[in-house]
Amino acid sequence: MTKVIRNGTIVTADRTYKADVLVKDGKIVAIGNDIHGDHEYDATGCYVMPGGIDPHTHLEMPFMGTYSADDFESGTRAALSGGTTMVVDFCLPSPGQSLLEAIQMWDNKSGRACCDYSFHMAITWWGEQVFNEMPEVVKRGIPTFKHFMAYKGALMVDDDEMFSSFQRCAELGALPLVHAENGDVVAQLSQKLLAEGNNGPEGHAYSRPPEVEGEATNRAIMIADMAGVPLYVVHTSCEQSHEAIRRARQKGMRVFGEPLIQHLVLDETEYFNKDWDHSARRVMSPPFRNKQHQDSLWAGLSAGSLQVVATDHCAFTSEQKRFGVGDFTKIPNGTGGLEDRLPVLWTFGVNTGRLTPNEFVAVTSTNIAKILNMYPKKGAILEGADADIIVWDPEKTKTISAKAQQSVIDYNVFEGIEVKGLPRYVFTRGEVAVNDGKVEARPGHGEFVAREPHMAV
Amino acid sequence: MTKVIRNGTIVTADRTYKADVLVKDGKIVAIGNDIHGDHEYDATGCYVMPGGIDPHTHLEMPFMGTYSADDFESGTRAALSGGTTMVVDFCLPSPGQSLLEAIQMWDNKSGRACCDYSFHMAITWWGEQVFNEMPEVVKRGIPTFKHFMAYKGALMVDDDEMFSSFQRCAELGALPLVHAENGDVVAQLSQKLLAEGNNGPEGHAYSRPPEVEGEATNRAIMIADMAGVPLYVVHTSCEQSHEAIRRARQKGMRVFGEPLIQHLVLDETEYFNKDWDHSARRVMSPPFRNKQHQDSLWAGLSAGSLQVVATDHCAFTSEQKRFGVGDFTKIPNGTGGLEDRLPVLWTFGVNTGRLTPNEFVAVTSTNIAKILNMYPKKGAILEGADADIIVWDPEKTKTISAKAQQSVIDYNVFEGIEVKGLPRYVFTRGEVAVNDGKVEARPGHGEFVAREPHMAV
């Protein structure tokens, strides 16, 4: 059985051209003119693009005895509904836990995923066992290791551990990732704010200023440089962090920066909202910044000093958020976004002229596939590539609303934003997941994508 | 009749993979495994890459009653011998001359070109006629306009003219280019040096310091910004100019920088050579810089703040150079390089780890094709693309020597440099131009490549 996407304009990171796409057995098998097949999908007036890849999600993440609300099923359904056909989630070992055991746990959770997925492994503690298990983790298709410079007393690693781990990554051809905020300073600022009676959600933002993120980014870059390894900085939210990244790149270092769609369009005034719920729902780390930082991030995407756009999707319900009433440090950190990343980026990026459609594909899909070393299996409209494809209707509009969303939570940080540019069809390895706007994702369809070490750069 | 390049590893700007390439009627018609055809070329152990494109040459350029020594025949033969399968030359109207008449003249010269070529149009004067002819120039496939900010009293245009022309480019979807040096300052510094008795070739370098180039780059960028048009800065030779470019890019402007292979590997000490001929042969504008500038340019290529590598090939014989004995301002400006760009960049860029092979392809071919709006006809290994292909043997070595070169001049600025990485085969629209290292270029094979305006960025 074959499927054909007909009459569309193919848009890749590289180029824009008219052609039909033939899909068979989950793969793209031909690209050309006037192709026909068993099922035909009309892409007239649409762009045919590689499905989005979200390099940064936390589905069913354990937290304080509960879990982030979207699991692999609802999370990937949300993803597909917005044109994202793959997510990369974080495998988080408990302190002292075997990395391989953690992989097993994450494997168990992901059985009902509707789209493909991969994992990053977090280095949440350091020791001989971790050092020894890292090669096996890489062998199992996970050549990317995350390091938290914040969350003191929990996930945080210190410089000594981070340098050791980065050197191990260098030996293995693996890529280190960092959550860059100075955990010591965040912890003290938080305590100080609480002690002064500032316990509301806005206190969360005050406790993590841009300087605190910029410093950690700068430090991680130096350590990567000393270890002789590239570096990927997750959720780059501010000029300070971006400045450190581009300064490093101008010395020839290979450093990647990942703005989130939230930081590109939402700003700190959200925390000034008097409604505790409104503000708490926006609590994430790093917090939203002011508009000058947004300008910096957009320019970075067009200049190439920042490479990808993610969501850090980590959804908690209002009820879960309320765990932090009276103490902002207890508000679960995280927001949604999986469903909205592509339409929102298209609306504020492409429709405004900041990004070309090709750049849109690059930052939502192709660059990610390249950096995470799974191109052109993913991130490409090429013969032989997985048929993860979106048929994008640039004229289609909607107003974002929690009521209509796939995510299981009860709100949406983009509520009320009108987007223009939405998927007409979404294919995940050849299966239709969005059919003329209707979500038909199938739980269990998603498969784990093993990745190789020794990426090109 | 079909040709197949077998058993090689295809390297594009995007990816690296093993496949054979089938060529027919000058086009790539298939890429896949185990392809056979009428003629088979063995690429075992080699990289199969898009042919190089040189975006900046001056073949048979009129100068002081004579012409630059390499014409379209010898120049394109030199190009092909080194893996470059296309050149973009500059059409230079005389003061007051019709742009269309100038195109006619350049068409006449290019009849014996061995590889494909295109033109940039130079705006050497300004007036209603120029303004009116620009649309027709674009219609004839030349949507790129060069502006000289130096060569006072000859090619130079002032800010007012440049701003007018840039605005016209914006209307036409054309891309302005600039030779960025402050012509007023160069002229006075030159006169001062001569007046003080510094008339040797080193005076040329003293008369054009990096600050003079950086200033003009910065000025052209501002004018482009005011006109709402992207900008392409030719022969970016120094940190000052690079700094201006990346500062602009960090504001979201679309500015491109073009280092020359000469500036990447040769430095100002060449001018300290006591041999007049040695020094005069290296006289070009901008002159060679010191090693710190080289670091800046290399980092720019890997960071993406600089995009392409060219030659500004404008060869003059030693005899022609000697026209400037006793007065460096009379030394014809220009050096060769068409033959050496790829091997030298591979040797100093890829073999040292500064650039990946994919980045090598990007900066020598694909980025150029995209910026000049002829991708993927040129700059790609894709079905449907022109079969401009190099089979690159990374183990092949030679020592560069004027004796063995294709260029008609009697010296080579890279003389004595040992390169590792050379073409085994070169195809120009399917024809073999280099056959196992032997040059078989055919005069008259080359065709004009018409380009569209409204490039993607």
Add this chain to the structure above:
Amino acid sequence: MTKVIRNGTIVTADRTYKADVLVKDGKIVAIGNDIHGDHEYDATGCYVMPGGIDPHTHLEMPFMGTYSADDFESGTRAALSGGTTMVVDFCLPSPGQSLLEAIQMWDNKSGRACCDYSFHMAITWWGEQVFNEMPEVVKRGIPTFKHFMAYKGALMVDDDEMFSSFQRCAELGALPLVHAENGDVVAQLSQKLLAEGNNGPEGHAYSRPPEVEGEATNRAIMIADMAGVPLYVVHTSCEQSHEAIRRARQKGMRVFGEPLIQHLVLDETEYFNKDWDHSARRVMSPPFRNKQHQDSLWAGLSAGSLQVVATDHCAFTSEQKRFGVGDFTKIPNGTGGLEDRLPVLWTFGVNTGRLTPNEFVAVTSTNIAKILNMYPKKGAILEGADADIIVWDPEKTKTISAKAQQSVIDYNVFEGIEVKGLPRYVFTRGEVAVNDGKVEARPGHGEFVAREPHMAV
């Protein structure tokens, strides 16, 4: 007859200490404890500081057949009333006019000055006569030469002329000044705006974006560097210009930047006011910028990358401004400020913690005296210095209002701003000009201050 300022705290650029000051014959003759004299002025609770120096004013400046409204009498009275005890005005030769003749004209105007003054000479045209007269200008005590890079067709000089003049300055030990805006671009943007029907005062701001100023600053710096001469950039209004200055300083160049008090506290929203008069009264070049530029300027003052604060006082009445109704290019450029510079800077600089009181003295007086080479005759509280002294009451407040001002014009751009920090007494060469807040300036008291070339840096 002696005067003593008693019980105050002396604040200089260097230090803060309690002492009395004895004045005789227009000079400070002693500083110490418990000094008595014929007339005693109580400075209890006050700071005793060097009188302000305004390095940039245009009094009775010829314009379109009329003159700027404040002449040397009203202008210097306004100055004294706000604590400024010296102004440096611009001597502007007409095209072709002898520089010496222009000095004569300015000498004639300044006879009724209430405080001391000096002149900068403007290079409004270039030729052998100018070149030849420059040494005599220096000899007459005017070692600073102003160059306009804007006002095309009127005051503007081109790069060639500017480079020639800068080299002449280098020979004479004189300091070049620049008004830095790209005049070609301003002229075209203005014409374009008018052609599109944007003829209101806001068009003035649109025609002179920050990039246009930054570019010219960068260009002037390069030319100064090539000429081997320091540079003083008047009315540095934006980050772009400031960036160019500090980049140059970080290469070891001696470049000075002069923010105006207007640009430090007023922003572009003034031009969005629907009242034509309101907006037109704020028309000056460069125009007011947005708040990010203000942050940059303030930081520059505390970091030392910007050195002085001026006013560019060039006052026109509303009636004069209305000459530009229907064509913003005809609105006389300029605002007042002489009276308000010190109180406004103290209020927004010292009271907010951005500047120390010592830095306040440095940027309003001492740095200016040093750069313009008249320290410590001016700008100092030292024995032997001119007794230009302010007794500053940090608790005194007022609301700025045109009704109460000394300037002859009918409005004030700072109208309604409440300042805290005002002079109790002001002395000009020992004479009381402000007596417990009451202005007692005496026309004709002011004298020309001749300055030497070869300043320290």
Add this chain to the structure above:
Amino acid sequence: MTKVIRNGTIVTADRTYKADVLVKDGKIVAIGNDIHGDHEYDATGCYVMPGGIDPHTHLEMPFMGTYSADDFESGTRAALSGGTTMVVDFCLPSPGQSLLEAIQMWDNKSGRACCDYSFHMAITWWGEQVFNEMPEVVKRGIPTFKHFMAYKGALMVDDDEMFSSFQRCAELGALPLVHAENGDVVAQLSQKLLAEGNNGPEGHAYSRPPEVEGEATNRAIMIADMAGVPLYVVHTSCEQSHEAIRRARQKGMRVFGEPLIQHLVLDETEYFNKDWDHSARRVMSPPFRNKQHQDSLWAGLSAGSLQVVATDHCAFTSEQKRFGVGDFTKIPNGTGGLEDRLPVLWTFGVNTGRLTPNEFVAVTSTNIAKILNMYPKKGAILEGADADIIVWDPEKTKTISAKAQQSVIDYNVFEGIEVKGLPRYVFTRGEVAVNDGKVEARPGHGEFVAREPHMAV
């Protein structure tokens, strides 16, 4: 009894003028023309300047069971011989030791000092006792606290401790200082080098690259910013650190940088010397850098982004250095310089035109006195100031040689350098310490200088 320095040219940070100086009871009591007194010192042809202040020395510092070789007697004699009339040394408590007890120990050592001195207190550990003793330390005249970010397992404090201490400084109006190198990274790099058999002195330099210093500087600045306190970065040796400092200053932060005379004129090639002793004698932290870093530091001094020049004088004999044969981490860190700072800085700074004589005074004396809050008692030629004065003969030359030096060690890192500009006379609180070039320093003459908190900036 009075002394008069006659016929000289007074050079202060502010100005240059001819005057005589009258000294009585250790103070400057008059400055004027034609002054006479009991003893007259001829300063004809000389500059009369404030004595140098070295803000960074380690005299008789405990180390591995021994002590740095120059004690307060020989160290201050060396200082005086080169025109330095005051040193600020570091009081280093042992882990767990009371700060007040440490002061007592340092008081005991300093009894035979030949010139005045003050102390910085080092925070070598953190706890309630330290927190509680800090106010008393300030009360005893020590409002400056040093923090080591390197020397892991010994002096190093972590971010948490540093942030706590900085906040305590903010409360007390004290100024934190940092030795900025990432101690974790240095420790691992050192172990790695040793493990690879790189145990020679050059290994010391390899273990502490500029990036490691730049990172720590950037981190300390962020922490100071969060604590709301200014910051003083000792021994700023490289562009990376300087860049962090000036970036902070451009945000309005008050950060000071202190290049050492060694880093300004000596470079890393010293470590390539095959003679173990030669190289080991230059082992200090940070190590010498390459020439590009020197350019950065010189420009910083003239631009004002770096403020002072010190020595970090910490002299060890060759025998002591040899303790580290076979293991560079055991080589005592430190070099001399107290005697040479002024002549070397004058030679390479003033004689080359990089610094004016006024700037020379600023960076060697006046700025230090201001930042450390003892101006104008120290660092000034003003009535009432301490008579710490040098009569500087700009024509006097010598070749630096260990043989002729005051320091007790057996070598000099500036050996063989010819300096031009040396003291003719040096006065320490009115006493002659150098008499026409002959050293007459008197042990025990020096007194402790208590300093106040709440410096101006």
